Amino acid sequence: DTGVSQDPRHKITKRGQNVTFRCDPISEHNRLYWYRQTLGQGPEFLTYFQNEAQLEKSRLLSDRFSAERPKGSFSTLEIQRTEQGDSAMYLCASSAPTVNTQYFGPGTRLTVL
């Protein structure tokens, strides 16, 4: 499968715990995006990378959230001290140079108890 992959697909955690999600983009794609989606809403932008550089961050990305993309390949999104309001689907997408189309992964569903 050469699409965007995300791991894990589901994560249940207790409030206050830290969680980390991984995204593997399509191999030749240099741009990588993170979005968050809650039930009944469209995805909301969190942050994006071009190669290893993090170029933009949303105001939604509080200090408890951090994203990395070492070596411009896979990316990780970490949430520290999780809160119940962090429960959502976290989506990763990637796109190729000079192409607007974003290809989304299946998402990681986070449930904070």
Add this chain to the structure above:
Amino acid sequence: SQKIEQNSEALNIQEGKTATLTCNYTNYSPAYLQWYRQDPGRGPVFLLLIRENEKEKRKERLKVTFDTTLKQSLFHITASQPADSATYLCALEANAGNMLTFGGGTRLMVKP
């Protein structure tokens, strides 16, 4: 503030009819407008992109129109099939390669 509105109520149509979904936006000047399909528990899948200087785009049974004066896009599915049942999201992009700003989506139900 930027706002993208899609009909939050589900659209129910009969198989074979044309489905028309609406996307309206305010306080935004997108260079591109995209439509995605999303099935339950899955990530969005790209369908069509239309540029600000284009009026209409077609792909098989799909047609998108883009009116930058009205700040509106219409998405049509002709000869609809039950397999077209899904949530359809419109997304705006200010510049190529930038983030997408999504509407809330419209759920389409095609009945056999």
